[in-house]
Amino acid sequence: MAGITAKQFGHLLTRYFFFAWVEQILVYWKWANRLQWRRACVKGFAVLLAVVVGECCWWLAAVGQITISNWPLPFFMIMFTLNLFFVGIFQFYGIFHVPDRIGLLHSNEPLSFTEVVDPQKNSFVLGDRGKEHGGYYWIDWLSPTQEQHYRVVGGLGYGRNEFKRLVLRNSFVSPTIAFMCDWTTGGGESFRDFIGTKGIIVVEAQHQIAKAIDFVYDIYQDRYSLRSKPDQYDNSIRILLFIDESLMELLEHPDAETPSSMTKIGAQLMELATNAKNHNIHIIAYAPPHRGPNSMRADLQAHFKDIIYSFTIRVEKPEGGFGVWRSQHPAFYSVAAVTHQHETYIMKIPTVAEAPKEWIESQFNSFDEAVHDMYSDALRHCSKGKYEAREKREIVVAGETIKATEWQKEAA
Structure with missing residues (x-):
């Protein structure tokens, strides 16, 4: 001794x-x-x-x-x-031994979301970096040091398509409503797996996208007016706004020529990107595959955290000709680099194999009336025309004013 x-x-x-x-x-x-x-x-x-x-x-x-x-x-x-x-002795791992997943960073083996710690009310595990690099990497929706929205960057074949499932699966543990705007339905990111899911509104038509973003913007303005009372918006219903590649381009270039129904959307997205995070409204954007990390406008880059899957991009060299720009982190499935405060973290992002529709709906049904009322309002606002409940509409038939539903019953 x-x-x-x-x-x-x-x-x-x-x-x-x-x-x-x-x-x-x-x-x-x-x-x-x-x-x-x-x-x-x-x-x-x-x-x-x-x-x-x-x-x-x-x-x-x-x-x-x-x-x-x-x-x-x-x-x-x-x-x-x-x-x-x-406990384990020497190279023997005990029953309660925490495994080191550093090897997954150099492997196509997926990491299931069921193999990481459960999400908390306002935070969840974005990925596992291995013990040597700090283990779990968390996203905290209300963190004052992570005042970014999230932009998914990289190639389409490396797992970025599953990222939205992970975000939704881990967000609906507390009151949440999600809007998924798919302007370019013919290609790029797709949100069709979530069509018809309670608590999630998927819009594809231009006028519906415009109304959805307009609805989120109105909520932001309401919460902004309560800024002197932080608790009233920090604990408010979480809103997730997913936007596809075309809308991300519009966000960066709000003055670009657009159809008449989308005229003000770019400016609204810009303001949401710069101010809405503090009001529990979060943008999850998808960058076009030809866009690399840190490729946004400088005034916007500070508000977005890049989640970078492996990519290979053909770029034009300053001296002329073309070259290839590749991601520096390993090109394996669901391995991504996350940039935050000028630092880069490499991690294995958990995979949710299928759209968790039933689970999201069961969670949504357990939320209070305020969430359901907001969701109903959003559905009405995003409908094709100005929504008015059928039982409240009145028409004139044979000189007599009656409810539309009653007239339809008689006609039947």
Whole structure:
């Protein structure tokens, strides 16, 4: 013991003795989700029972009874065996061991969203960087240090198409309404998987897109007027506005020539991008595949966090001719680089295999009336014409004013 310091001795105690389980369990509890925790606990109790029963049976068969004088030896054997399974010794990983996923950054193997910690009310895990680089990377919707919206950049074949599923799956744990605007329906990013999902409004026609963005803009203005009372908008209903590549271009160039129904949309998107994040309104934009990271206007770049999947872009060289611009991070499935405050983080982004329609709808149905009222208002606002409930409309038939629904029943 002469060459071992107190700190080193404490580390040995923590690692190899039974009270190390507590430390392991606490660390695992913060890292794992409910599914992983349940699996580990079931496995842990099964191992505990098997070890205790197995060791006791072996001792009784090989040695004899366990007495007051000889109990320390079988007890030590049980503790040592349990440490092998629960804590792990040398290269053996224990039941509550937090795995290092650094290898996934160089692999096409997907990381399921069920294998990362559960989303919180206002935050969720965007990706796993591996232990060496800090583990989980979180998005916090209300963080004062992450006042960016999100722009998805990169090639179409590297997992960026699934990103919207992850955002929606992790956002509807608390009151949320999502608008998904797909102006270029013939190509690029598609939101069709979410058509008809309660809590999500997917619009494709120009006038409906205009009305959807106009509705979000009106909510932003209402919340902006309450700026002197931060709690009234920080805790308000979360609004997610997904925009496709064409709308992202319009956001950057609001003065560009557009159809008459879209005239004011560019300016509205610009203001939402620069001011709405503080009011729990978030833009998730998709960049065209030919656009690389940090390619936005300087006054807008500060408001967007780039989530960069692997890309290869043909660019024109300043000296003439063309060259190839490739992403610097590994070109593997769902591996992305995230830029924040002039730093870049490489991570494996969890995958949601299918659109979680049923789960989103069950969550949405559990929200309070304020969320449902806003959603109903949004549906009315985004409808083809000016919405008016049928039972409230009146028409004149044979000189008599009656409700439209009553006249239709008589005509039938």
